Amino acid sequence: MRINYPKKSLGQHFLRDQNICHKIVRSLDIDSKDTLLEIGPGQGALTKIVFSYDFHRIIAFEKDKKLVFSLKQEFPNLDLVNIDALKFRWEKLNSISCLKLFGNLPYNVASPLLWDILSSVFSYKKAVFMVQKEVGERIIAKPGTKTYGALSVWLQSFACPKLLFHVSPNVFYPPPKVWSSVLCFTPREDAPIELKSKLSKVVKIFFQHRRKQVQKILKSYFNKNNINIENFDLKQRPEDFSPELFWLLTREICFRDKRG
Numbered sequence: 001m002r003i004n005y006p007k008k009s010l011g012q013h014f015l016r017d018q019n020i021c022h023k024i025v026r027s028l029d030i031d032s033k034d035t036l037l038e039i040g041p042g043q044g045a046l047t048k049i050v051f052s053y054d055f056h057r058i059i060a061f062e063k064d065k066k067l068v069f070s071l072k073q074e075f076p077n078l079d080l081v082n083i084d085a086l087k088f089r090w091e092k093l094n095s096i097s098c099l100k101l102f103g104n105l106p107y108n109v110a111s112p113l114l115w116d117i118l119s120s121v122f123s124y125k126k127a128v129f130m131v132q133k134e135v136g137e138r139i140i141a142k143p144g145t146k147t148y149g150a151l152s153v154w155l156q157s158f159a160c161p162k163l164l165f166h167v168s169p170n171v172f173y174p175p176p177k178v179w180s181s182v183l184c185f186t187p188r189e190d191a192p193i194e195l196k197s198k199l200s201k202v203v204k205i206f207f208q209h210r211r212k213q214v215q216k217i218l219k220s221y222f223n224k225n226n227i228n229i230e231n232f233d234l235k236q237r238p239e240d241f242s243p244e245l246f247w248l249l250t251r252e253i254c255f256r257d258k259r260g
Contacts, residue, residue, distance in 0.1 A: 020167055022049055035058075036101075037060070037101045040062060045104075060080050124187060126186055128182065143240055154203055166182075167180040199246065
């Protein structure tokens with residue numbers, strides 16, 4: 001592969017450490033029936049290792065045209081798509097069985113990418129992504145903690161995230177200023193798919209006012225009074241509500257909207 005220098009505008013930090021690469025790929029538990037989708041293969045550090053496994057098909061989304069050219073030369077059997085992953089309609093993947101997703105996600109787009117992917121793709125078996133450590137902490141955060149927020153509620157509503165390990169800046173070129181984390185995701189069987197549109201709005205509004213009482217936010221932004229759900233303390237703040245409580249709250253808001 002010819003030399004491609006990382007582009008700061010795309011948030012590129014190329015993974016160099018083979019031990020870390022192998023560790024990430026092993027965590028996918030690749031099977032011969034799997035269709036693999038890599039997001040942002042970069043210089044192909046993970047891709048090269050994946051090709052040593054037996055799988056059904058591999059697809060890669062890469063935005064950088066220069067990298068696409070190099071990747072096509074080195075991996076002729078890679079189904080490579082030159083696309084900005086932020087613009088892809090992820091629900092298109094639901095027709096693919098035995099799907100596994102992975103990638104070293106650019107720091108500047110990791111949160112919106114995961115927000116879209118994990119709430120749109122339900123056919124995948126497993127996803128393994130590397131993100132900025134701070135983002136990883138927010139994703140797995142529990143209610144009542146400082147890092148718990150809209151991203152936590154949203155992703156935990158559609159997937160079960162698990163921290164696998166942390167990664168030092170020294171294994172990248174150029175080295176970022178922060179540590180990274182590798183997380184594994186599996187889909188939730190009870191994900192509130194039917195609430196997706198309304199839940200997104202509810203979660204975003206509530207965490208814009210995370211220190212206010214829930215009942216005050218309901219009154220100010222949803223024109224809802226006297227909502228009463230069993231074991232539901234509306235004097236609590238959004239940061240104290242579990243994802244499941246947000247589902248209940250969203251269903252109640254939808255129910256009252258229909259009643260007028």
